[in-house]
Amino acid sequence: MVKYSREPDNPTKWSYLSMLQNLEQKKSFLISRKKYPKLIAAGMSNFFSKAEVTSSGRPVLLHNEVECHLLSAVDLEPEDHRHFSLLKSGLLILTTHRLIWLPSSSASTPTSASAIPLAAISHIFSSKKSLKSVFHSPRIRFQVLVSSDGRVFDPSSGSGSSSGSGSRSVVVTAVIRGKGDCDGFLVKFWDSWRARAWETTKTSSSGSGSASGSGAATGIGGGLYSSDGSVRMVGVAGILRKEQEMWESTDKSLQDAFQDLNALMSKAKEMVMLAEKMRQKLLSGTSSQTSGTNDEDMGSKEEMQDWLLSVGIISPVTKESAGALYHQQLSRQLADFVRIPLESAGGMINLIDAYCLFNRARGTELISPDDMLQACSLWEKFDVPVMLRKFDSGVMVIQNKSHSDEEVFARIKSLVTKPEALRTGISPTDAAMTLGIAPAMAKEHLLTAESKGLLCRDISPDGFRFYINLFPEIDPCNMYFVKDYGICSTWIKAVSTTGLGIGERSSTFR
Amino acid sequence: MQKLGDFKLPHFFNYPPYFTLQPVRETREKQIQLWKELILDYCRTQKIFVIRLEEEFPLFSNSVIERTLSHEAREAFLSALVAEGRAEWLDKGRRNCLILWHRIQEWADIIVNFVKDNGFEDSVMTVEEIRSGIESRGTELQGIDRTILVRALKLLEHKGKLAIFKGTSTDDEGVKFSV
Numbered sequence: 001m002v003k004y005s006r007e008p009d010n011p012t013k014w015s016y017l018s019m020l021q022n023l024e025q026k027k028s029f030l031i032s033r034k035k036y037p038k039l040i041a042a043g044m045s046n047f048f049s050k051a052e053v054t055s056s057g058r059p060v061l062l063h064n065e066v067e068c069h070l071l072s073a074v075d076l077e078p079e080d081h082r083h084f085s086l087l088k089s090g091l092l093i094l095t096t097h098r099l100i101w102l103p104s105s106s107a108s109t110p111t112s113a114s115a116i117p118l119a120a121i122s123h124i125f126s127s128k129k130s131l132k133s134v135f136h137s138p139r140i141r142f143q144v145l146v147s148s149d150g151r152v153f154d155p156s157s158g159s160g161s162s163s164g165s166g167s168r169s170v171v172v173t174a175v176i177r178g179k180g181d182c183d184g185f186l187v188k189f190w191d192s193w194r195a196r197a198w199e200t201t202k203t204s205s206s207g208s209g210s211a212s213g214s215g216a217a218t219g220i221g222g223g224l225y226s227s228d229g230s231v232r233m234v235g236v237a238g239i240l241r242k243e244q245e246m247w248e249s250t251d252k253s254l255q256d257a258f259q260d261l262n263a264l265m266s267k268a269k270e271m272v273m274l275a276e277k278m279r280q281k282l283l284s285g286t287s288s289q290t291s292g293t294n295d296e297d298m299g300s301k302e303e304m305q306d307w308l309l310s311v312g313i314i315s316p317v318t319k320e321s322a323g324a325l326y327h328q329q330l331s332r333q334l335a336d337f338v339r340i341p342l343e344s345a346g347g348m349i350n351l352i353d354a355y356c357l358f359n360r361a362r363g364t365e366l367i368s369p370d371d372m373l374q375a376c377s378l379w380e381k382f383d384v385p386v387m388l389r390k391f392d393s394g395v396m397v398i399q400n401k402s403h404s405d406e407e408v409f410a411r412i413k414s415l416v417t418k419p420e421a422l423r424t425g426i427s428p429t430d431a432a433m434t435l436g437i438a439p440a441m442a443k444e445h446l447l448t449a450e451s452k453g454l455l456c457r458d459i460s461p462d463g464f465r466f467y468i469n470l471f472p473e474i475d476p477c478n479m480y481f482v483k484d485y486g487i488c489s490t491w492i493k494a495v496s497t498t499g500l501g502i503g504e505r506s507s508t509f510r
Numbered sequence: 511m512q513k514l515g516d517f518k519l520p521h522f523f524n525y526p527p528y529f530t531l532q533p534v535r536e537t538r539e540k541q542i543q544l545w546k547e548l549i550l551d552y553c554r555t556q557k558i559f560v561i562r563l564e565e566e567f568p569l570f571s572n573s574v575i576e577r578t579l580s581h582e583a584r585e586a587f588l589s590a591l592v593a594e595g596r597a598e599w600l601d602k603g604r605r606n607c608l609i610l611w612h613r614i615q616e617w618a619d620i621i622v623n624f625v626k627d628n629g630f631e632d633s634v635m636t637v638e639e640i641r642s643g644i645e646s647r648g649t650e651l652q653g654i655d656r657t658i659l660v661r662a663l664k665l666l667e668h669k670g671k672l673a674i675f676k677g678t679s680t681d682d683e684g685v686k687f688s689v
Contacts, residue, residue, distance in 0.1 A: 451534055456527035460577055467527050471540040476547050479520040492521055
């Protein structure tokens with residue numbers, strides 16, 4: 001712990017002095033101060049990073065550094081004078097990377113231009129508005145990290161390694177005695193500090209630096225090209241150039257990425273060509289085969305077909321022969337399986353129901369609806385006792401080949417000519433119960449029978465019912481005539497028993 | 511026998527599917543035919559000349575079997591009549607239909623016969639008299655719809671069998687026969 005002692009006459013000097021333990025050092029310091037104020041000033045400003053200045057007094061900006069704001073007649077005050085002494089009345093320049101303080105021309109040499117990297121700033125205090133601040137000059141206070149050797153932590157240089165960087169910090173106050181816009185400066189200060197432009201600078205492409213290296217150095221004082229040959233970012237042109245560099249880097253990284261994709265594509269092309277060759281081989285194999293099939297050949301061929309299928313390629317042989325082995329097997333299996341449900345369902349089962357039953361029975365390795373459909377359509381080529389049938393309404397069913405529509409119609413007709421049915425007709429449910437099939441199937445049958453002219457529909461609040469079709473028997477030119485024997489008279493008889501009013505014998509109506 | 515007023519209904523009037531527009535083509539054609547005949551018969555005997563679709567029409571429902579023709583069905587049957595020339599739509603919205611159980615030509619013939627039977631060959635009558643005069647009682651012309659009568663008269667005028675002249679009001683429209 002260092003103890004401070006105040007020097008009565010010059011308060012600004014006390015902290016540094018007190019650091020010098022040795023009286024000798026103290027003495028020499030005091031002497032040198034008087035003799036070589038410039039040297040001391042230079043030593044003092046060792047605290048700050050060096051800021052290079054051109055011959056005309058403009059600061060040399062780093063790569064990608066852009067000036068943001070300027071304030072004149074600014075003092076930089078430390079909180080305590082250990083680190084540096086007051087820098088009076090200079091030009092404070094805010095850039096995207098640094099705070100540069102340039103002494104005014106009336107003061108010392110250009111070598112004392114100083115800079116604080118924004119990276120070293122750990123905190124910016126918000127300005128407190130108080131009654132005092134009305135009378136005082138505006139102040140901007142911020143906290144700077146100090147490395148172990150007493151200098152401002154400079155992230156770009158080797159000094160101030162991570163071990164010493166976070167330990168100490170110093171509050172610096174910039175007193176703005178000039179007429180500049182302090183609030184605006186503060187806002188820009190915040191923005192620049194938060195933007196952390198110095199971090200992106202490191203990762204930016206180095207190509208642009210070398211590209212513009214040919215441009216001369218400080219030949220054009222304060223021009224576009226800085227001393228190291230890289231393009232300097234100034235104003236709008238700087239921003240535009242920065243944009244362009246960003247595009248170029250994106251473009252380059254995209255190109256790199258697509259290199260990989262091109263490699264993949266060329267591999268895929270090889271794969272497709274391989275598959276084509278296989279296909280040709282298979283095709284030629286089948287066509288060249290006559291009567292005697294070599295079992296081995298068939299085996300390997302089947303293997304190839306299976307393999308192709310597993311990769312997702314439908315073997316072209318499928319379309320020519322009886323289909324891929326997988327579908328063949330599936331189709332046979334399905335035909336075997338569906339026999340029992342068909343019997344219990346009365347000879348006809350909805351395709352969707354069959355699908356559910358089949359998959360449930362399989363347990364694992366479920367099949368897709370497409371597979372099911374394909375397997376069913378393969379039945380035509382085989383000799384299986386089942387077939388796939390599509391109704392007009394779009395409903396698809398599996399039915400026994402032995403199933404005949406005529407038989408069903410006969411059964412329906414006998415059902416619908418019963419006295420009860422003559423009076424009130426039948427509903428799909430009634431038919432389902434009598435025929436022993438599912439109601440949906442029964443409805444399909446009834447609709448088919450209707451389209452054949454066997455039945456008529458009756459839609460009413462009571463529901464959807466079917467009656468035997470009497471229309472063919474009625475003669476429009478002789479509407480009141482009813483044949484003695486025929487469905488009409490049967491119907492009349494049946495109806496009359498309920499007292500519907502048509503009680504007399506039909507012959508009297510002629 | 512079931513009756514509607516004094517009209518004898520055919521047996522199939524109690525057949526429920528008769529009141530549902532059939533989808534199957536052959537069946538539907540038969541059904542339409544039957545309905546057409548029934549409508550014409552009914553209108554002829556009941557002297558109904560206009561059917562209004564939005565009103566209740568006794569023929570279109572059967573309370574015994576609790577069935578009624580839907581609007582779609584009614585329109586279908588009446589349109590079939592129109593297509594055959596036995597009816598005409600009175601408005602574009604197809605809400606009112608003029609039933610011609612006698613075609614206009616037939617009505618014209620009836621008028622000519624009426625004139626001849628009663629010896630009106632050269633005389634003059636008002637339109638109203640033709641409709642409701644003493645002579646027309648008991649004939650088909652009694653209570654004929656005015657629209658139809660006028661159309662028939664116009665047809666005859668076109669043929670030169672008579673001349674229509676306007677009076678002070680529509681009731682006074684007169685006809686001079688020159689049959």
